[in-house]
Amino acid sequence: MLRIGWVVLLVTAIPLVGSAQEAAKAVSENEGDKALLRLDGNVRGIIVGLQRATLAVLSARQIVTYFHVPLNKLPDWVRAGTDVTVQYRVSADGSFWAEHIDPYKPPTPTTPPTMTTPTVTIVPLEQTPSSAPTPLQRQGSLTELRRRTLPSRGLSALQSRLNAPLNLLENEVQRLLPHYRAAVRFFNPNLTDSQAEALASAVLRCAIRHGIDPRLVVAVIACESTFRPDAVGKRGEIGLGQLKPETAAGLGVDPYDPVQNIDGCVRYLRQQLDRFGSVELALAAYNAGPTAVQRAGGIPQNGVTPRYVQKVLELYRRLCGQ
Numbered sequence: 001m002l003r004i005g006w007v008v009l010l011v012t013a014i015p016l017v018g019s020a021q022e023a024a025k026a027v028s029e030n031e032g033d034k035a036l037l038r039l040d041g042n043v044r045g046i047i048v049g050l051q052r053a054t055l056a057v058l059s060a061r062q063i064v065t066y067f068h069v070p071l072n073k074l075p076d077w078v079r080a081g082t083d084v085t086v087q088y089r090v091s092a093d094g095s096f097w098a099e100h101i102d103p104y105k106p107p108t109p110t111t112p113p114t115m116t117t118p119t120v121t122i123v124p125l126e127q128t129p130s131s132a133p134t135p136l137q138r139q140g141s142l143t144e145l146r147r148r149t150l151p152s153r154g155l156s157a158l159q160s161r162l163n164a165p166l167n168l169l170e171n172e173v174q175r176l177l178p179h180y181r182a183a184v185r186f187f188n189p190n191l192t193d194s195q196a197e198a199l200a201s202a203v204l205r206c207a208i209r210h211g212i213d214p215r216l217v218v219a220v221i222a223c224e225s226t227f228r229p230d231a232v233g234k235r236g237e238i239g240l241g242q243l244k245p246e247t248a249a250g251l252g253v254d255p256y257d258p259v260q261n262i263d264g265c266v267r268y269l270r271q272q273l274d275r276f277g278s279v280e281l282a283l284a285a286y287n288a289g290p291t292a293v294q295r296a297g298g299i300p301q302n303g304v305t306p307r308y309v310q311k312v313l314e315l316y317r318r319l320c321g322q
Helices: 020-025 136-142 142-147 155-163 166-186 193-209 216-226 245-250 258-276 279-289 292-295 303-317
Strands: 027-030 035-047 052-059 064-070 083-090 096-103
Touching: 020 166, 035 064, 035 166, 052 166, 064 166, 166 193, 166 216, 193 216, 193 258, 216 258, 216 279, 216 303, 245 258, 258 279, 258 292, 279 292, 279 303
Parallel strands: 064 096
Antiparallel strands: 027 035, 035 052, 035 083, 052 064, 083 096
16 A cells, blocks of 8 residues: 655544444443443434444434444344344444344333332323323333423424434434545645545445444545545555555455545455454555465564554544544
8 A cells, every 4th residue: 555654633633423422321231241331222224234234223312323233133123213222342443333132121220119100191282182192102112202301492393303214324424524524625635625525425424334433544545645536656556545456356446436446445444354353453454465464463564564554543543632
């Protein structure tokens, strides 16, 4: 891969896709298994890949979390709109992997209640008593839980927005797009606004689809080509991600097309993350090739790859605000 000289680092962090705050507040499945976390929510979208699926789950706090799950662990009954309980773990690259997906059940109280509170059915003014949900429906529905806990002001508009068909991937892309467009323009000021937006959109869509932090993808492309679509390496590497022709052919992408080049870059990085299970080794394999990493039993000490890994990781940390 092409190595460009050191770049000036961003002073502001790019927001993270998903819900780091939600993960920090998640509770352990039980005291004996601290690695598994739990999240209750409503499935708002499912993206199915070749070997795994990605579930967009909306929690009661109105935060969307993306969970990756191997296809053999994805239950047949899971559909968009299903209330689920997800028990998951956080991988080394910060992505969330679901271990168990079960129908939603309210958490079991840790201490027995000291008194019994009667259930009262409240009929909204705009509804007739016959159309009111039963107490059991109110207790078992996360949607109703959100309706009871959200402020009444503007509830109708918010509820209609939640019930409307949503493309969560596109919503997330549009939410983060201004930050990533600015980052792309920072590294390559010669791009027009429309060109920077197209590249930023491709980075976000590909990264979310393949379960990689988009900030890591930005760091890789910035170090490879400083976001120059026409960049050509000394050994024939092509484009934004500096894909070798044989690598691009193996991925089935046109390296001269900027969007396909980004897709190939992200997919190749995902392959190395899955193969080595480490961001450092995945970056080393992206630079020197997986065979060189396997032969060296780690980062090849060739005088180039260690500096490349360090440079990408340092920029990645800056983009994360560290």
